[in-house]
Amino acid sequence: MFSIGQISNRTGVKVPTIRYYEQMGLIDAPERSEGNQRRYSKKELDLLSFIKHARDLGLSIDAIRDLIRLNAHPDTPCAGADRIANEHLASVRLRIQQLQRLESELSRIAKSCKAGVVKDCYVIRALSDHSLCQDDH
Amino acid sequence: MFSIGQISNRTGVKVPTIRYYEQMGLIDAPERSEGNQRRYSKKELDLLSFIKHARDLGLSIDAIRDLIRLNAHPDTPCAGADRIANEHLASVRLRIQQLQRLESELSRIAKSCKAGVVKDCYVIRALSDHSLCQDDH
DNA sequence: TATAATGTCTCTAGCGACTATAGCTTCAAG
DNA sequence: CTTGAAGCTATAGTCGCTAGAGACATTATA
Structure with missing residues (x-):
């Protein structure tokens, strides 16, 4: 389990930006610690890396949202x-x-x-x- | 004297954008008609053309503000x-x-x-x- | 001259993708 | 146990406009 600062360091996405992505529905709200702090799994770290990479390539938030949705259904056509x-x-x-x-x-x-x-x-x-x-x- | 719509047509800068430039201090508040509508002179039309051209070239509002200030003092060095x-x-x-x-x-x-x-x-x-x-x- | 159509007014909010700030709570190290 | 870093929420600001509401002014036509 990673704190928000840890996944920020590992992905290069700034902490407030991660919270922003959560708010925008790009990533789901993660589990919380007893003290109400966000706790992320490896899966969520990977997703954030994906987002970072796509953003670096200039894709919009909306486009990325579409890609995430596609990715969740591996058997749909990739057109x-x-x-x-x-x-x-x-x-x-x-x-x-x-x-x-x-x-x-x-x-x-x-x-x-x-x-x-x-x-x-x-x-x-x-x-x-x-x-x-x-x-x- | 031109109305805001007329200088908009002549310069290609949209009406709300002209009002926005006024608000941002790029252009001075012009005279008003009896009915409180903006009335512009040729000089102001030229300034707006200047701004339009500079914006088309991608200069920021701040940079343009600096250029306008420079332009107002023709004897300062142009560095x-x-x-x-x-x-x-x-x-x-x-x-x-x-x-x-x-x-x-x-x-x-x-x-x-x-x-x-x-x-x-x-x-x-x-x-x-x-x-x-x-x-x- | 009356009326209709268009233009203009101010004010406010929204866009995209964050970034910054304030004031608080929680966590980890010494 | 204390201290300082990290995290929390909520709100406002960034840039350069753009859109909308609701009221008033001007111009063109009948």
Whole structure:
């Protein structure tokens, strides 16, 4: 049996976050000690690791909830899990594209400024005047 | 003089967002009509365009507030504006890197699953077992 | 000019995924 | 037995909006 601090250390999920996950219904309310403190089993530790991993990969709480539900029924088709992963993958790819466009615009703006005072600063001029942009965003 | 809806149309910033910016101190409270509705001048429209552009580039409200303050003093050195742009650029680049690592991890997970049922699903296995990862995240 | 339609007003609450704080109780080590 | 760390609940704050309610203002049409 582990205390909340122990599973926090082992999984890397912060203590208040664990309680938050419990509140959100991602993990069940665990047993309690005589003094009303949470006591977790290995199974619950594993679940929390699963959640941590999925969160690190950027999956939303809702998506993770779905995966947990799927995982609880090992004989259902796994198309659901596949779909969740692929949808998330698509959104990650989209986000990367967006950020890359921003990166090029921003680096152009940031490196173009050789002025000494704000009056002539390219950063501020570029932000004020959309026509200085190279693509539309 | 423009109504809030008119500057919303011209800048692409939604009406409630304009009021929110006013509340946050990004823009000053404008004049009011006899019936207590906001009335904006061209100058305020330009400022809002500036803000919109900076937000589209991902700058935070705080960073934009700093830029506006800088812009109000045209004879100060523009190192501040440069710093803000470059800091943001660095954080965008970092974020892109992170997302690219996620993308590769996630695409590996998503395309490896050929199982029919959850019990054998690679998506769920990979999320449960960190050792299946190719790099650490 | 009357009325209808649209726009605007303030205020409050909600989103997602936590994080922080306050004031208390319990636990483990010395 | 004392002390200090860890845990408890409950509430509020973060960011950048967005949505809704219910009232008032303005504009367009009949």
